[in-house]
Amino acid sequence: MKPFTALTLFAGIIALASADNYACHSNVTVGCSNSASTPVVCHSRYGGIENVESTIQSYINLNLHKSYQYLLLSSFYNSYQKNRPGFNKLYRDLSDRSFDDAIDLIKHVTRRGGQVDFRAISQHPNSIAQSRLKLEEDELHSLGIALDIEKTLTADAGHVHYQSTHGRPHDPQTAHYIEEKFLHKQADSVRKVSGFVNDLSKIMNQPDPSLGIYLFDQYLEKQ
Known part of the structure; x- marks a missing residue:
């Protein structure tokens, strides 16, 4: 009796698996058809990528x-x-790091089935065409600008992470990606640049800081 029961159960499992496989095959065949009336379902979009895609777009632009x-x-x-x-x-x-990060973010969006709108990048208030930067600053003030940039990049990475975890539905894969790829690295970058600012500010407070600035520049060149 036991062998018969086991055989029946095994046959039922095979039948269910076969039915599931055929159902999946049927859905994929219909969903991936070229018919204009058929909704596209053969894509890599899942989770809450729709809730965070526009935020990633803004972070790419930044x-x-x-x-x-x-x-x-x-x-x-x-x-x-x-x-x-x-x-x-x-x-x-x-x-180079910020440019590489933008490319990596573009790859992330396309990997998840999205597209990057480069027209939005050119029209965004923070676009390259809108860039304004005072270049008459001395070395210390330029480091202050760099620190502001790093904190802005860090804050926006945190915003993408927040959208990924608090959106409904949320997107844990994007949250993990932002945390691993950006948040840890940005924390280190803010720490490093803030250290440069504090070190150079002490040098600039000297009566004649020219030699100190020269030596500090040599130190940066060796990093």
């Missing part, structure tokens, strides 16, 4: 905008008048 600002600062300190290779290197590295 990273591109800040990358451009850092590039301006880098070029300014690379001129023959300023000749600060250490500051040039610092701001070029930060520019």
